[in-house]
Each structure stands twice: as structure tokens, then as C-alpha cells.
Amino acid sequence: MSTPDLLYSEAEDDLRAAVRSLLTDRCPPATVLSEAESGRAHDVALWGALGTEMGTAGLLVPDKLGGQGATAREAAVVMEELGRAVAPVPYLTSAVLAAGALLGCDTGQEPVARLLGALAEGRTVGTLAVPLSTMAGVSGPPAATVRADGDGTLSGQVSSVAGAAGADVLLVPATGADGYGLYAVETAETSVTVEPLTSLDLTRPLAAVTLTGAPARRLAGPDRAAAAIERALLTGAGLLASEQLGVAEWCLTETVRHTKERHQFGRPVGSFQALKHRMAALWLELVSARATARYAADALATDSPDTPVAVAVAQAHCAEVAVRAAEECVQLHGGIGMTWEHPAHLYLKRAKSDEIALGTPGRHRQALAGLVDLAAPTG
Amino acid sequence: MSTTGQHPAVDADELRRRVRDLLDAHPPATTAPLDFLRARFDAGLAWVHYPAGLGGLDAPRSLQAVVDAELAAAGAPDNDPRRIGIGLGMAAPTILGFGTDEQRQRLLRPLWTGEEVWCQLFSEPGAGSDLAALATRAVRDGDDWVVDGQKVWTSSAHIARWAILIARTDPDQPKHRGISYFICDMTDPGVEVRPLRQITGEAEFNEVFLTGVRIPDSRRLGEIGEGWRVAQTTLMNERVAIGGGRVPREGGVIGLVADTWRERPELRTHDLHQRLLRLWMESEAARLAGERLRQQLAVGQPGPEGSAMKLAFARLNQHISALEVELLGEEGLGYDDWTLRRPELVDFTGREAGYRYLRAKGNSIEGGTSEVLLNIIAERVLGLPPEPRTDKDVPWKDLPR
Ligand SMILES: Cc1cc2nc3c(=O)[nH]c(=O)nc-3n(C[C@H](O)[C@H](O)[C@H](O)COP(=O)(O)OP(=O)(O)OC[C@H]3O[C@@H](n4cnc5c(N)ncnc54)[C@H](O)[C@@H]3O)c2cc1C
Numbered sequence: 167m168s169t170p171d172l173l174y175s176e177a178e179d180d181l182r183a184a185v186r187s188l189l190t191d192r193c194p195p196a197t198v199l200s201e202a203e204s205g206r207a208h209d210v211a212l213w214g215a216l217g218t219e220m221g222t223a224g225l226l227v228p229d230k231l232g233g234q235g236a237t238a239r240e241a242a243v244v245m246e247e248l249g250r251a252v253a254p255v256p257y258l259t260s261a262v263l264a265a266g267a268l269l270g271c272d273t274g275q276e277p278v279a280r281l282l283g284a285l286a287e288g289r290t291v292g293t294l295a296v297p298l299s300t301m302a303g304v305s306g307p308p309a310a311t312v313r314a315d316g317d318g319t320l321s322g323q324v325s326s327v328a329g330a331a332g333a334d335v336l337l338v339p340a341t342g343a344d345g346y347g348l349y350a351v352e353t354a355e356t357s358v359t360v361e362p363l364t365s366l367d368l369t370r371p372l373a374a375v376t377l378t379g380a381p382a383r384r385l386a387g388p389d390r391a392a393a394a395i396e397r398a399l400l401t402g403a404g405l406l407a408s409e410q411l412g413v414a415e416w417c418l419t420e421t422v423r424h425t426k427e428r429h430q431f432g433r434p435v436g437s438f439q440a441l442k443h444r445m446a447a448l449w450l451e452l453v454s455a456r457a458t459a460r461y462a463a464d465a466l467a468t469d470s471p472d473t474p475v476a477v478a479v480a481q482a483h484c485a486e487v488a489v490r491a492a493e494e495c496v497q498l499h500g501g502i503g504m505t506w507e508h509p510a511h512l513y514l515k516r517a518k519s520d521e522i523a524l525g526t527p528g529r530h531r532q533a534l535a536g537l538v539d540l541a542a543p544t545g
Numbered sequence: 546m547s548t549t550g551q552h553p554a555v556d557a558d559e560l561r562r563r564v565r566d567l568l569d570a571h572p573p574a575t576t577a578p579l580d581f582l583r584a585r586f587d588a589g590l591a592w593v594h595y596p597a598g599l600g601g602l603d604a605p606r607s608l609q610a611v612v613d614a615e616l617a618a619a620g621a622p623d624n625d626p627r628r629i630g631i632g633l634g635m636a637a638p639t640i641l642g643f644g645t646d647e648q649r650q651r652l653l654r655p656l657w658t659g660e661e662v663w664c665q666l667f668s669e670p671g672a673g674s675d676l677a678a679l680a681t682r683a684v685r686d687g688d689d690w691v692v693d694g695q696k697v698w699t700s701s702a703h704i705a706r707w708a709i710l711i712a713r714t715d716p717d718q719p720k721h722r723g724i725s726y727f728i729c730d731m732t733d734p735g736v737e738v739r740p741l742r743q744i745t746g747e748a749e750f751n752e753v754f755l756t757g758v759r760i761p762d763s764r765r766l767g768e769i770g771e772g773w774r775v776a777q778t779t780l781m782n783e784r785v786a787i788g789g790g791r792v793p794r795e796g797g798v799i800g801l802v803a804d805t806w807r808e809r810p811e812l813r814t815h816d817l818h819q820r821l822l823r824l825w826m827e828s829e830a831a832r833l834a835g836e837r838l839r840q841q842l843a844v845g846q847p848g849p850e851g852s853a854m855k856l857a858f859a860r861l862n863q864h865i866s867a868l869e870v871e872l873l874g875e876e877g878l879g880y881d882d883w884t885l886r887r888p889e890l891v892d893f894t895g896r897e898a899g900y901r902y903l904r905a906k907g908n909s910i911e912g913g914t915s916e917v918l919l920n921i922i923a924e925r926v927l928g929l930p931p932e933p934r935t936d937k938d939v940p941w942k943d944l945p946r
Contacts, residue, residue, distance in 0.1 A: 297875045298875075298878055299874050299875040299877075299878060325875065326875050326878055326879070363879055364879060364880045364881065364882065364883060365878060365879060365880060366870075366877070366878055366879060366880045366899045367878070368883070372878055372879070429945070429946070430672075430673065430674045430675035430678070431674070431675045431678075431932075431934070431936065432675075432934075432935050432936035432944060432945065433935070435674070438916070438932070440916050440919065440920070441916065489867070493863075493906065496744070496906050497906070497909055497910065497914070497915075500673050500674065500910055500914060501668065501673055501697065501698045501910055501911075503744075503906075503910070504698075504743050504744050504906060504907050504910060505741060505742065505743055505744070506742035506743055506744065506746070507742070510744075511744040511903070514744070514903070514906070515903075518867075518870060518877075518902065519877075519878050521871060522870070522871065522874055522875070522877050522878055523878070526871055526874065528814055528816030528817055528871070529814065529816075531816060532814065532815070532816065542815055
């Protein structure tokens with residue numbers, strides 16, 4: 167195992183600065199809240215600026231396929247910033263999961279290459295049609311709930327799909343006479359229904375997808391589909407750790423700021439040691455969370471054989487740190503943290519759904535048990 | 546506060562007899578619920594430890610359970626204690642302790658029957674944990690007080706008929722000394738209630754604006770300038786009320802999660818199993834501690850464990866509801882309803898896991914934050930030295946704000 171690079175490069179710092187400045191301008195908490203309440207699937211204008219103009223939609227896609235040819239390290243930096251802003255954009259679902267799945271298909275095939283190019287531009291939005299809670303399997307790819315029929319159409323249902331409501335294209339795992347495969351379906355088809363669900367995380371809405379004989383194009387068959395989906399889910403989980411880091415970071419920063427300013431008993435509440443130590447402890451957790459998230463990103467970027475371990479550790483750790491940070495944020499804000507106007511709840515909801523997304527910490531620890539040969543007791 | 550000595554006649558058997566008489570005179574099946582509740586109050590079976598004539602019989606508090614069990618078995622209506630929690634838990638003991646006879650006669654019966662809901666106008670934007678720093682002013686004008694100020698996070702203000710209110714009547718005194726305690730009529734001119742939406746999507750609490758509200762001096766509780774002492778009674782009762790209900794095993798949120806576990810084998814993992822067992826055990830321990838506290842109270846040994854119960858309840862409710870969302874996995878990603886509603890009560894069991902998780906976050910803030918309660922335990926129970934205080938003897942008006 168070569169030594170991973172756990173720092174940020176200069177280029178990564180520049181990318182972060184650009185993304186943060188855009189989000190500071192265009193995506194303040196009040197905008198996130200009104201966007202979430204609007205019922206729209208995502209902030210289309212913001213995604214245009216971020217995904218298309220700034221090119222983040224194509225970070226993971228090679229130059230020759232129309233992308234930026236960057237790696238998971240850069241994508242991780244974007245995810246951190248998106249987490250810090252709880253930004254309502256389809257980065258995880260379109261630029262990471264959907265693009266990731268396509269990258270695992272044969273990109274020499276024209277339909278795959280064309281779709282990848284379209285996603286990389288950010289003008290076409292896609293998502294991988296699996297429940298958001300799906301985890302890259304210890305026991306193989308997610309079982310398909312959709313059936314591929316001989317006439318090239320798909321039928322079936324997929325529950326709790328993130329990013330489906332705003333998507334143009336769904337990448338659907340399905341089984342048919344030819345076995346397991348990955349298919350592309352246009353949401354504009356009348357045989358496709360995308361029914362928005364009421365989601366805990368208002369900023370990443372879920373939807374139930376129903377296909378009734380929807381025309382589909384097969385992008386990968388049994389030889390590649392499973393691996394492509396697995397890889398996409400693993401990449402998603404690894405990068406989600408960076409989003410969780412961003413969420414936690416906002417929560418700590420904002421809590422420190424608030425407790426420095428909020429006076430009770432004639433002094434800033436942050437001057438009470440009972441609170442100081444808790445914020446300091448949170449900072450310590452962030453230090454290790456950042457290291458694990460960086461390691462996962464670097465392992466994905468370098469295709470390290472240790473990637474599954476890196477992802478399991480990062481997910482199990484960062485998910486819990488983010489939830490704790492968000493819970494502390496609400497608590498240390500007092501009554502104001504319980505209100506709708508204050509953005510703390512948006513972060514709590516994101517952190518709690520992220521904890522379930524792409525595998526809970528418990529399931530990632532369980533995966534780790536197998537990976538590092540620490541088997542559970544039997545009997 | 547045991548009064549058994551004075552009223553040896555009112556024992557469990559006597560109470561059972563009185564319950565039977567009540568049921569005979571007002572059969573629940575044919576009596577309107579409100580009429581039944583009024584009759585129950587008048588029979589002294591509402592809160593048996595209250596004085597005769599005020600809904601009680603001066604009986605030992607512990608015997609309330611006997612009455613409640615008998616009435617529940619007979620299918621008698623209850624007074625929806627969750628909906629009128631502030632009245633029952635906070636306003637009533639304060640009125641009993643500090644009110645005039647007239648106030649007690651007028652207010653306690655409709656409070657207990659639920660005809661009149663109460664709210665608590667204590668917290669302000671600038672005075673939460675440091676409640677004594679409050680800035681709402683009450684200025685004497687003849688027989689009235691004229692009140693101006695803003696209150697916040699007032700649960701139930703939108704359905705309340707009455708409020709307990711603390712306001713500053715002497716800004717020249719140090720902050721704890723210039724406060725007086727009032728009963729505010731929420732229907733009076735100058736009282737404006739605006740919904741304050743919260744993390745769960747609903748508006749269970751409110752902002753309350755008080756503009757030139759006239760409160761007659763006859764609606765003051767306790768002496769002028771002694772409001773802080775009166776408020777202490779309210780706050781102590783609030784903490785006991787929040788942590789103090791009697792629950793059966795698996796009676797709280799843990800029961801919901803335990804049932805999900807039993808019914809849904811497909812959700813089970815080793816990790817969740819260990820965590821669930823730990824929380825189940827802690828819930829049982831907290832339940833027993835609550836039961837022990839009640840037994841202590843019944844034999845006249847009140848302990849400081851009251852605040853411990855509120856702390857334990859908050860912590861457990863939060864941990865269990867957090868586990869529940871995680872256990873549900875894909876379903877935990879959903880939410881039942883974000884509609885802006887103005888509910889009459891906090892419905893922990895009637896809604897879904899996500900609601901419980903979010904609402905439970907308030908348990909360590911409302912009624913005094915867990916941090917402040919821990920300080921109180923450290924200082925008053927363990928006798929640890931207090932934090933240095935700079936604001937003790939300074940007139941309120943000179944405090945930095
Ligand atoms: C759901 C809900 C319902 C409520 N209902 C009512 C109601 O009906 N009526 C009413 O009057 N009020 C109500 N409240 C208000 C509640 O009592 C206050 O929110 C609470 O006392 C905390 O005050 P604050 O919000 O100003 O927080 P702050 O006092 O600003 O506290 C901020 C943080 O600092 C911490 N802190 C403060 N002082 C110290 C200290 N000395 N040592 C260590 N840490 C400290 C707190 O614990 C908290 O974490 C309600 C609140 C909620 C959330």
C-alpha cells in the first residue's frame with residue numbers, strides 16, 4: 167500500500183474557493199429553505215452555474231468523453247462545499263452516481279459515451295435508479311426490482327430514488343431473459359412516472375419510480391452491469407463522507423460563532439466550559455473525519471486496492487460525526503435551533519438522511535469486519 | 546407534602562368508595578365527558594392531594610393512582626393531560642401555592658377539566674436560560690398593570706385562555722428582585738399570538754407580543770417584586786412534570802422501537818441489536834428510577850432526583866428516536882408531513898419516526914436546557930462551587946445586554 171496523499175493540492179484549494187464563492191452568493195441558507203419549500207426537485211439555475219458553467223458536473227468524466235478529467239479527490243472537495251451549503255443540486259446523484267455507473271460500462275459504445283458527455287455538461291441530469299439507502303454490496307449488486315422484457319421495455323418499481331424528480335434520464339438496473347443489466351430510460355416517456363415522496367431531507371428529495379413498459383436502451387449486460395453499479399455505489403459512499411464532513415464543519419463553525427455572540431448570565435454562552443469542551447471535542451472528531459474522508463477520496467482516485475476499507479471507515483466515521491455535529495448545533499443554539507427559520511434543521515435533516523444513504527454506519531462497520539478479518543461471533 | 550396525618554379517613558378504600566359513588570351518579574356511558582369531569586372535580590377526585598373544594602381531598606398524592614386505575618377500568622373520560630400539560634404541571638401548583646382563594650376558586654376547575662388551556666409566558670428573545678434577565682415591563686397604573694414586551698417559544702399560546710407571565714416591575718433592582726408574577730388573560734386587547742414554525746414543520750409554539758396589555762392587580766400571584774420566587778415553584782414543577790409521568794415497561798418510545806424490532810426481522814443487524822438492548826435497559830432503569838422517586842415522594846422524602854428524570858427522559862428520547870430512524874433504513878429517509886400545522890399537543894406516538902426524532906431534539910431545551918440542569922445538579926446537589934457571577938448585585942437596568 168503506497169502512502170496516500172491526505173492533503174489538498176493547490177488546484178483543489180482553488181476549486182474549493184471557486185465553488186464556495188459561488189455557493190456563498192447563490193445558495194445562502196434562506197435560498198436553500200425557500201427552494202426546498204418550492205417543491206422543485208433542485209435549484210436549476212444554481213446547477214447551471216455550478217455543474218455546467220463551472221464544469222463540476224464533468225469532474226469525474228475523462229476529457230476525451232467531454233468531461234474535466236479530474237478525479238474523486240476534486241469531486242470530494244466539491245462535495246465538502248455542497249455539504250457545507252446543504253446545496254439542493256444533483257451533484258451526488260447525477261455527477262457521481264449516474265456518471266460513475268456509466269464509467270463502468272463500455273465507454274467505447276456510442277450510447278454510453280453520448281450519455282456520459284451529456285451528463286458531464288450538466289445540461290442533462292441523470293440518476294441511478296436505486297433506493298438511496300442501497301449500499302455497495304458485500305454480497306453482490308442490489309437485486310433489480312425492475313423487469314426487462316424482450317421488446318426492449320422495462321416494467322417495475324423502484325422506491326426512494328434520490329434525484330429522480332429532476333432527472334432527464336434514469337439508469338435502471340433490471341433483469342430479463344439476458345440476465346442483469348443497466349438500462350437508460352428517459353423520464354419524458356409517458357410510461358415513466360416519478361412520484362415525489364415526502365423526504366426527511368428537504369434538500370435532497372426522493373421519489374418513487376414506476377415503469378410500465380418504458381422504452382429502454384441497454385447500456386451494459388451481465389458482464390459489466392453489476393460491477394458498474396457496485397463501483398458507482400462505492401464511489402458515492404466514499405464521496406458522501408466528504409459531504410458529511412462539510413455538513414459537520416458548517417455546524418461546528420456556526421455553533422462557535424453563535425455561542426460567542428449569544429449572551430446569557432452576563433457572558434457569552436460559549437465561555438461556559440460545559441459548552442467549550444463539547445465544541446472542542448467536536449473539532450477533534452472533525453480532524454479525524456477529514457483524514458478518513460480524504461483517504462477515501464484518494465483511494466478512489468488512485469484505484470487503490472484498499473478502497474473498500476477506506477470507504478467503509480470513512481462512511482462509518484463521517485456519518486456519525488455529521489449527525490453528532492448537527493445535533494450539537496441544534497442543542498447549543500437553544501430554542502432558536504428548533505425553529506424553521508434557522509438553518510440548523512436543514513443540516514440535521516441532511517446529516518440524518520446521509521447516515522442512511524448508501525449504507526448506515528453499522529452496515530459499513532459490518533462490511534469492515536469482513537474486509538479486515540474481524541469476523542462477528544458465531545452462535 | 547404528606548397530609549395523611551390530618552385526614553386519616555381518606556385512604557385507598559375510602560377513595561374507591563367515592564369513585565363508585567361518582568360512577569353511580571354519573572355513569573360514563575350516558576354522561577357527557579365534560580359533565581363527568583366537572584363532577585369528578587367536585588367529588589375531590591381530580592387531584593386527590595389538593596385541598597377539599599379545589600378538586601382534591603387532602604389525601605396522599607400516591608393514592609391518585611388508585612383513583613386513576615378505577616376510573617380507567619370503568620371507561621371514564623380523561624381530561625387529556627397532554628393537551629393541558631402546562632396548566633396541570635405548572636400553573637396549578639403555582640396558583641395553589643401563591644394564589645388568593647378567589648383565584649383558586651375561579652381558575653382551578655376549568656384548568657383541570659381542560660375547558661381552559663394555559664400557556665407559559667416566560668422566555669424572551671434575550672432571556673432563555675437566563676430567564677431572570679427578562680425585559681418585558683409591567684408598569685403600575687391605578688388598579689392595573691400595563692404590560693409591554695415580547696415573549697417567545699410559547700407552547701400552546703394559540704389555544705390558551707390564560708397565561709402565567711413574569712414581567713419586570715422594578716428595573717432599578719438586581720435582576721432577580723424586580724420581577725413580578727401575573728396571570729394574563731390571553732383574550733385581552735394587546736395580546737398578539739403569532740405562530741413560530743419549528744424543525745418538525747408545525748407551529749406548536751408561538752411568539753407573543755404584549756402591547757399595552759392591562760392586567761388588574763388582582764391577577765398578580767405573590768408579592769410585588771417577588772415574582773422570581775414564585776417562578777421557582779413553577780420551574781421546579783415543570784421539570785418534575787416533564788420527567789415525571791408514570792409509565793409501564795416499554796411505555797415510551799422504546800416500546801415502538803421494540804415492536805418494530807419484533808415485527809420486522811428483515812431490519813435486524815448485530816449492531817442495532819446491541820444498541821437496542823442497551824437503550825431498552827436504560828429505559829427500564831429510568832422507568833424504575835422514576836417509580837422510586839414517586840415512592841420517595843409518597844413517604845415524604847422528596848429528593849433532588851426530579852431534575853435527573855427530566856435529563857434522562859430527554860437523553861433517552863433522543864437516542865431511541867435516532868436509533869429508530871436508522872433501524873427503519875429506507876423508510877427512515879421519508880417524513881410523514883411537512884405541512885405547517887398548529888397542533889394542540891405534542892403527539893409523539895401518533896406520528897412517524899422522523900417526527901419523533903426531530904421533536905425529541907426539543908426535549909433537552911424546553912423547560913430548561915440539559916446543560917443548565919446539569920449545572921443545577923452540580924451546584925445544588927453536589928455542592929460544587931458556582932461559576933463566578935458578575936451580575937448578582939447590579940441593578941437590572943445597568944446590566945450589559
Ligand atoms: C419546544 C420548545 C417549547 C418551549 N416552550 C416554552 C413555553 O411554553 N414557554 C416558555 O416560556 N418557554 C418555552 N420554551 C423556551 C425554553 O425554555 C428556552 O428555549 C430555554 O430555556 C433555553 O433558552 P434559549 O433558547 O434562550 O437558549 P440559550 O439560553 O441561548 O442557550 C444556548 C445554549 O447555551 C447553553 N447555556 C446557557 N447557559 C449556560 C450555562 N450557564 N452553562 C452551560 N451552558 C449554558 C444552553 O444550554 C444552550 O445549549 C420552549 C422551548 C422549546 C425548544
